[in-house]
Amino acid sequence: MGLFGSRNRRRGIPDEPALLAAAAENPGGSVAEIDPTHIDDPNGYVPPEAIRGAWVVDGSGKLTGEYQENPRHGVPQDDFSKLTDPDHWLGWLGDDPATAVRQGIEESLRAQVADASVEWVKILETPRFLTAGRRRPEDEQAVLVTRAALAAxxxxxxxxxxxxRSVLLGVFSWAAVNLAPPGARKDRHWFDLGVGLDWAGERLQERIYEMDREDGAAER
Incomplete structure (x- = not known):
């Protein structure tokens, strides 16, 4: 792992079998010290804030005694920058796309467990986006967005x-159809655990068109 923050030398080298074994497996690298206050399973996903610091390991796999503190150590926080930083239109999610997606995630969890409370959410990669529309009859240079979706x-x-407390990994997908009149807008969420972005991204289009077909069937 990469090191961060100021480096100092602690008194003595910890005689902890697990730490020494981890050092032996990472010659020339480092071993992170995880804060159990914020994470229960150090072998699962660990948010950056839950890392207290890292022990430096020499080329032979032994601790050097040097320790680098993590200036970000503290209570894990939401991070939606991967959603909001890309130059992609998210107007269909309202004025605050990050809040909208967070609320959608929490609603999906509460549909399964009524008292579910989300402590923090981090979007790990740039989402897959899908946007479709039709040209305005009065202005062929302008496009009316009729459907949109994302997989994050x-x-x-x-x-x-x-x-x-549980730490979960997966992909949250959201699709909306009938964004332009005369139809009535319809939204749907999918909360897929243990899947990758490629898997969810491939299903975005079929999911959004499935909603279109259901809407057409309802009209008939």
Whole structure:
């Protein structure tokens, strides 16, 4: 892993079997110290804020005694920059796309467990976007957006009364059709755990057209 923050030398080298074994497996690298206050499974996804720092390992796989602190260590925070930074139109999500997606994720979780409470959400990669429309009859240079969708890979922490805290990985997808008159807008969410962006991205188009077909069948 990459090191960060100021480097210092701690008194003595910890005689912890797990730490020494991890160092032996990472010669010339480092071993992170995870804060158990914020994460339960150090072998799963670990948000950057949950890393206290890292022990430096020499070329033979032994701890040098040097320790580099993580200036970001603290309570994990939401990170939607991968959603909002790309130059892609997200007007169909309202004035605050990050809040809209977070609420959609929380609604999906509460549909499964009523008291689910999301502690933090991080969008891990630039989402896959899909936008379609039709030209305005009065202005062929302008386009009316009629349908839109996205698939956003995430890591999140959720708490429930029964299960306590869980860190989940997956892809949250959102599709909306009939964004332009005369139809009535329809939205749908998908919350797919343990899948990758390629898998979810390939299904975006079929999911949005499935909604179109259902809408057409309802009209008939």
């Amino acid at each position: 890979p995430f890591a999140l922490s959720v708490r429930t009364t029964q299960h306590g």
